[in-house]
Amino acid sequence: MVKEQKRGAMLSRRGVAAGLGSLMAAPVMPRRAFAASGELRIGALYPLSGSLSVLGTEALAGARVAVEMVNEAGGVGGQKVVLVEADATTPANATNEARRLITREDLKLLVGTYGSSISLAIAGAANQFKIPYFEGAAVADDLTQRGYRYVFRLNDNAAAMAKTQAQAVQEIFAPKIGRPMKDLRIAIIHEDSAFGSSISTDFIAQLKQAGVTPVAEEPYAASTQDLSSLVLRLKELKPDVLAVTQYFNDAVLFWRQARNADYNPGYFISIGAGQASPDYRRGVGKDGDGVLLADVPSAGVKPEALVPEAAATQRQFVARYKAKMGKDPASHATRHFSSMSVLLTKILPKAGSLDPEKIREVTMSLDEPVGSTILGFGIKFGDDGQNTRAFNVVLQWQNGQLVTVWPERFATAAPIMVPLPNWADRGPA
Amino acid sequence: MSFSPANLDLLISGLLLGAVYIAVAVGLSLIFGVMRVMNFAHGEVVMLAMYAAYWAHEAGGVDPYVAGLAIVPLVFLLCVTVLRRFVLWLVQSPPLVQVFATLGLSIALQNLALVLWGGNYRSIQTPYSNAMVGLGPVHLPLTRLVVFVLAFALVLGLHLFLKRSFFGKAVRATAQNRRTAALMGIDVDRVYVLVFALGVSIASLAGVLLMPIYTVYPGGGFQFALIAFVVVVLGGLGSLPGAVLGGVLIGLVEVFSGYFIAPSMKQVVYFVVFIVVLVIRPAGLLGQRGSEELGLK
Secondary structure, three states: OHHHHHHHHHHHHHHHHHHHHHHHHHHHOOOOOOOOOOEEEEEEEEOOOOOOHHHHHHHHHHHHHHHHHHHHOOOEOOEEEEEEEEEOOOHHHHHHHHHHHHHOOOOOOEEEOOOHHHHHHHHHHHHHOOOOEEEOOOOOHHHHOOOOOOEEEOOOOHHHHHHHHHHHHHHHHHHHHOOOHHHOOEEEEEEOOHHHHHHHHHHHHHHHHOOOOOOEEEEEOOOOOOOHHHHHHHHHHOOOEEEEEOOHHHHHHHHHHHHHOOOOOOOEEEEOOHHHOHHHHHHHHHHHOOOEEEEOOOOOOOHHHOOHHHHHHHHHHHHHHHHHHOOOOOHHHHHHHHHHHHHHHHHHHHHOOOOHHHHHHHHHHOOEOOOOOOOOOOEOEOOOOEEOOOOOEEEEEEOOEEEEEEOOOOOOOOOOOOOOOOHHHOOOO | OOOOHHHHHHHHHHHHHHHHHHHHHHHHHHHHHHHOOOOOOHHHHHHHHHHHHHHHHHHHOOOHHHHHHHHHHHHHHHHHOOOHHHHHHHHHOOHHHHHHHHHHHHHHHHHHHHHHHOOOOEOOOOOOOOOEEEEOOEEEEHHHHHHHHHHHHHHHHHHHHHHHOHHHHHHHHHHHOHHHHHHOOOOHHHHHHHHHHHHHHHHHHHHHHHOOOOOEOOOHHHHHHHHHHHHHHHHOOOOHHHHHHHHHHHHHHHHHHHHHOOHHHHHHHHHHHHHHHHHHOOOOOOOOOOOOOOOOO
């Protein structure tokens, strides 16, 4: 009996202390509009069926890991984060699903997606209802140039990719062969959808700044069965540098046909699309060695390049993702994890509510140095909603592995095979 | 136009590409010529055969050409047994039903592949992937040369078979007039099933031969079938020599226009050629007028 009384007293004393503590803490904490319990529901739009589903599913899995980690640590302002998932396979379907999430599900915040045209559709719908939208992976520059006040992108865009593509010529190739950039003959080939065209346009703008006019720009349809005419044109033209933006199918076809026609590009710099996939390595075998691409460091940023907190997050993410999906996270999963993680840990707790103005205010106020997110990006959003401290690095296939070769802070290996050896001097694939 | 080394390279590239188109188009042409059925699922047969060769190589370590020795007869057997009823139903259905049945099948098979194997682009590496064969001044990729030789051998063999053999005569009789053929004692159902099986197995052979060259994905066969339709209609519906002529023509036009005009313009150029030919000769280059009603040449 006595014991029980004592315990009761202790409990109440502790209760009083806790109450006092929270009262004392209250004035210094931001205004709490999140209820102390309940759910914080966020709409998540990804292509989960159809031909984009492979990367769409991986991207969502990355975002889910971020949610899981935040929830285990107590959620956002005490609220458990719940993703309301929707399948967005085409632009039309994405618009419908975004509207449904906003009007029927009454959601005040959307995240997504993969595929630029889908992303533009969701952003359009969100803008109509003044709902904030955080894009995780789509790269179209357009997304943040339409004057949408509540659309934000933490990660890299086409302009960042093209900038790195140009830097890879200026910083790696030009010094190596001892010729200034402006003396180089640069040819561009790209698949002719919005993706390839926009990167090519950005790349030409970058070259212009360096005083270079490309000797050729050759678009083609990615669905083609034959690129021999393009290869033969390049063989005739003999550019010093070949800059390419290719999807997977045409990337493998081009490289195989280049070998067949004995076309030897001296320097080959591509974009993290076709050439970034493990399937590319399977498609071209050892012939892929030496191929360079501008991308986020999908092979994993070395922890020394990150601030300690981001390095710890990276470790946890990779372990959890691997346990769930049975493989290492590729670039899309990592982008989406990073974007979701910043949203849930750095933006929403400070905003204290889902008020769009409040979210924008906090997002704009973030100012963190390079190395503070797991992809190595810093955080400083421009007025248009694009993170200005997102960038690309240069990766290279070396002995069947994708390694980071530039810039030095992120490099895990030095670039090899610059300039590329002739096919005759290579072994069999 | 001088005959420079570049032109020779283009000519060869064009012919090799033409052979790829012929390999895919022959089965389509044969089935249409005899059965009057435009098989819109033709590309999916190519795609599934590519997957079969892919998995034989990846999971079983079997060379794709060797796998073809099993895949093609299996497809033939499947057609004459399991699909027999479907074939007979198809050939007796009104044209609109045929279109929707095969188009529906095409969509269903694409999505089946998507469910089974995902949207990944898959390709294989074989010891001879980069092998080149020297013929005088030119070097040809072995895998494409194989397609070229087999495609032409196949068309020639098929042509002789239809012209010379007894069964070939029965096939042509059935194509020309089904009712009369039946009155002459020809088992037209058997002809239809065998021709369908032959056309589909040729498509599967094409798929096997393309696997060492190309990448397979669920929508990949459809891309090939699109060009096969152009080739078949350009050459003349139901005409085998027409399919050969159409394939070579499209291959050459594609490569030469890609080189001399622009790679982005090559599809435009061959569709312009296609339209011009159809305006001048509505039945196609070697087709006969009303071939959609009349028989195989």
